[in-house]
Amino acid sequence: MPSPSGPDPTRRSERSRRAILTAAVELLGETGYNELTIEAIAARAGVGKQTIYRWWSGKGAVILDALSDAALAVDASMPDTGDIRTDLYAIIRPTVAELADPRLSATSRALSIETLSDEALAEQVRDRLLRPQLDAVKDRLRAAQLADQVRADVDLDQAVELLFGPMYYRWMFRTGPLSQEYADDVVDLALAAFGIARA
Amino acid sequence: MPSPSGPDPTRRSERSRRAILTAAVELLGETGYNELTIEAIAARAGVGKQTIYRWWSGKGAVILDALSDAALAVDASMPDTGDIRTDLYAIIRPTVAELADPRLSATSRALSIETLSDEALAEQVRDRLLRPQLDAVKDRLRAAQLADQVRADVDLDQAVELLFGPMYYRWMFRTGPLSQEYADDVVDLALAAFGIARA
Amino acid sequence: MPSPSGPDPTRRSERSRRAILTAAVELLGETGYNELTIEAIAARAGVGKQTIYRWWSGKGAVILDALSDAALAVDASMPDTGDIRTDLYAIIRPTVAELADPRLSATSRALSIETLSDEALAEQVRDRLLRPQLDAVKDRLRAAQLADQVRADVDLDQAVELLFGPMYYRWMFRTGPLSQEYADDVVDLALAAFGIARA
Amino acid sequence: MPSPSGPDPTRRSERSRRAILTAAVELLGETGYNELTIEAIAARAGVGKQTIYRWWSGKGAVILDALSDAALAVDASMPDTGDIRTDLYAIIRPTVAELADPRLSATSRALSIETLSDEALAEQVRDRLLRPQLDAVKDRLRAAQLADQVRADVDLDQAVELLFGPMYYRWMFRTGPLSQEYADDVVDLALAAFGIARA
DNA sequence: AGGTAATCGAGACGGTACGTCCGGTCTTAGA
DNA sequence: TCTAAGACCGGACGTACCGTCTCGATTACCT
The missing domain is CATH 1.10.357.10 (Tetracycline Repressor, domain 2)
Structure with a gap:
């Protein structure tokens, strides 16, 4: 039985994940919500847009993950x-x-x-x-x-x-x-x- | 003191103003915020986009006016x-x-x-x-x-x-x-x- | 039999006519054809847009008149x-x-x-x-x-x-x-x- | 020397290029020059406007290319x-x-x-x-x-x-x-x- | 001289297209 | 296979002009 299988999380690049979350938070602090675009995040993170869409459903999900990470830390x-x-x-x-x-x-x-x-x-x-x-x-x-x-x-x-x-x-x-x-x-x-x- | 001038409010079309506010509220109810665009409002109101931009700064201002109108009524x-x-x-x-x-x-x-x-x-x-x-x-x-x-x-x-x-x-x-x-x-x-x- | 009668040429403002033709030629020389708009001509001539549309069918007709005037002079x-x-x-x-x-x-x-x-x-x-x-x-x-x-x-x-x-x-x-x-x-x-x- | 770069021509879609040139020529024949707009070309070609602006500077350049293609053929x-x-x-x-x-x-x-x-x-x-x-x-x-x-x-x-x-x-x-x-x-x-x- | 009709400057109006931006998908080359 | 890169289709943005329309305010004729 072949799994419906989205992307394989074991092959996910931790480096990219961190870069994306960091870039998102930085951009939010620097330029505000209206300027926060997937393209800007990808560019700042040095990442392809697809890499964002592969692992998140949109910028809301990215921000949520960024804050979840931060919340876990405290x-x-x-x-x-x-x-x-x-x-x-x-x-x-x-x-x-x-x-x-x-x-x-x-x-x-x-x-x-x-x-x-x-x-x-x-x-x-x-x-x-x-x-x-x-x-x-x-x-x-x-x-x-x-x-x-x-x-x-x-x-x-x-x-x-x-x-x-x-x-x-x-x-x-x-x-x-x-x-x-x-x-x-x-x-x-x-x-x-x-x-x-x-x- | 040079007046900032802008458009002359005495020549404003009340007809268009009402049509725009009504259209905005209707569209919000029907399709939700993400689908609420200036173009859709203009189309629904039978109005040129410029007529919206002439009197409001963006869709937020339109919605605010629409609700202000409604609030005055109650x-x-x-x-x-x-x-x-x-x-x-x-x-x-x-x-x-x-x-x-x-x-x-x-x-x-x-x-x-x-x-x-x-x-x-x-x-x-x-x-x-x-x-x-x-x-x-x-x-x-x-x-x-x-x-x-x-x-x-x-x-x-x-x-x-x-x-x-x-x-x-x-x-x-x-x-x-x-x-x-x-x-x-x-x-x-x-x-x-x-x-x-x-x- | 009532004549179809467009505007009455006897009441036409010669002042405006000259201002429009002059403005059109000046603008053409200064900024080129792509920037030549009826609105620009009207603004430069200090004239309402309607005054242009009342007497000419479009900017081509204005330019033609301007050159006809000049041609008559030589x-x-x-x-x-x-x-x-x-x-x-x-x-x-x-x-x-x-x-x-x-x-x-x-x-x-x-x-x-x-x-x-x-x-x-x-x-x-x-x-x-x-x-x-x-x-x-x-x-x-x-x-x-x-x-x-x-x-x-x-x-x-x-x-x-x-x-x-x-x-x-x-x-x-x-x-x-x-x-x-x-x-x-x-x-x-x-x-x-x-x-x-x-x- | 920083290359001017611009888009990468090796990744250009030949399919879109042809569709755009064809659409432009068709529209010219059908509706005339004044009705020939970038939007109409894009719509007819089933192409985003950006794809036109990415490769051509305006409608003049599109027509030129269309005719160059045709001229090469004869x-x-x-x-x-x-x-x-x-x-x-x-x-x-x-x-x-x-x-x-x-x-x-x-x-x-x-x-x-x-x-x-x-x-x-x-x-x-x-x-x-x-x-x-x-x-x-x-x-x-x-x-x-x-x-x-x-x-x-x-x-x-x-x-x-x-x-x-x-x-x-x-x-x-x-x-x-x-x-x-x-x-x-x-x-x-x-x-x-x-x-x-x-x- | 006063009435009245048309033109005038001004600019708001409904529209259309502009050229740009970004969303979300797809393709390519490289690791 | 995932990645960075970025072209692609689509569609909204906010702007510029189009040609029409509606305003007073002149202005010139006509009783």
Whole structure:
């Protein structure tokens, strides 16, 4: 039985793969999403266009892979100091800081655009990029729930979205500054919703 | 001071303007954002491309105008039954419903993409489309604050983003269903954050 | 019986007419045929486009009028010194000189292009610009025929074309220099054909 | 020395090249020069516009190539029966016939227009299309000169233009019919100029 | 002298083609 | 077989002009 068989991954050039992902991220930072084209990526990476199309479905998939690689590099786990507020500060602050930086958030912006255009990609983004972080926060909140720091009737899926949603909203629609104070305020507000009075 | 001049708005064809905005919205609903091209809009509207470029900077601006027109048509004010929870349900439920409908949310999707690609447009979207609604909700919350239904120390800008943020996050990243129950839960969670116990 | 009546020529602005013809000739000299557009003529002349279309059928007609004006200014008659060779030199030399000058011949070039594209215009060009000169030369040749300086069996229509044809051919196809010597040689060759031995 | 490079001719699609040249000639015959557009050629040939622009500078260059191809196919040589008049009849008659046919002369008309608009193209037309024929006639005249059928002092470059010039003049300016009699008369007149009495 | 009809400058309009850019596929040569 | 390179077909881009049309504002005639 001959397999339907796309390209053979064992023969894939790791060198090209890295060059493509690097080129994509660089171009995003340097010139922005509208100038990010497959041709530009291929040229910058010193790679044929076909090599991109052979392994990715489009530029959204390339960016997703680039960020997946980066995400794997950092620790996806949550700290647990015992104090849920402290731990949430620790996770939200750097996220806000990244979104506040136009250069660093260029990839997020690009991926959001692709996500809004492509349903299949959206699911990949959710499962491969967002889920790990959301689950880590959820786990931490569950622990807090067991420690009676979070009301028992709080739906934890909604809880994590209550933390990340306002932040992304403000980022997307530029309704206000993405400062550290803002990050802390969001955490405080969310914790109030979870039944924790401010310290 | 030499005026920048540009085309003379008094000679603008209202007929063409309406045809273009209508065509843009129709096409978005029928074929989606990636297939929405200036050429298609012009063809559908029975208009020369130049007539679009003369008055708008690109398709983002066209969509923005189309939605601004539509937004002006509907009442941007909030209900005020005296009960803040009831009133928030009334505003959040239809918003969630609209986002849940692929056809109705096509324009939101398109505008979000443009917003993420174009800083100048983002500000227009914020000021002309979002602000009126956000301000209306904010006003309603301020009244609730005066009626001691919302804690006095709650920052109202953050408050409205706490309501809308999670909803848009779930819409963009498809992290869960956009049901009426969800809409109500978001309101309940936010009200808890604002210091209102569940009924 | 109401006349079909186009525009009323008595109300025509002579000022605009001259400005248009002048602008057309200037533009031809400065930028060449490909840049000669109705819009450019109108802008240069400080005239509305409609004023051009009201009085001319297109740019070919404008150029034709411009040259007709110029042609009327110069004397269309032939000299008659009694010596046909001398007289032909006198008529051919300046014609060659004009064709040799890129600036002066820009209008001829433009008109030739229009002539090749538009049959109706071609007839106008022939009758209003060429015919007078051709007829003048023909008349002079007829006189020479009577004076036995030209063979009686020479068809005079062919004779004049034998004089002008080679010149225009060389001008169009750049097969050789358009010098005064060349002009004289053409005359000599033609006269040989007409039965006149070189002096 | 950095090579100017441009596209690699070894990878050029012969299929597309032929389709483009064929389409151009067909369209010229069917619709005329003003309706001959790059877009129409591309559409008819089933080719992307870029494929035309990659290899040609514009429609003039395409037509030139199309005719060069056709010219190579026919024999560019002159007959030599020993009698120069007979041989010139043989070459001039079909040329006049072609110019007299609106369909067949469409390409000549188009090329003449381009020649008048574009100096660089004019030289190509002269060297690649006209020269071979002019040279062939010139060679034949030279042989006639050696055989004392043409006066020794006749400049052969001028001689060939004396043959072709009047014909093109009459074609361009429509000063008379392009019949076979006319063709013969031109030859007879030219031969008289060359010192050959009519038979 | 005032009314009125046509021309005028200006430029927006519906269109068509331009020449460029890029998407995604296919072909070639080399490793 | 995969790769770099890049030609290919297709199609949208944003621009330039086309020829028509709609505006006041002159302008010249005609009561």
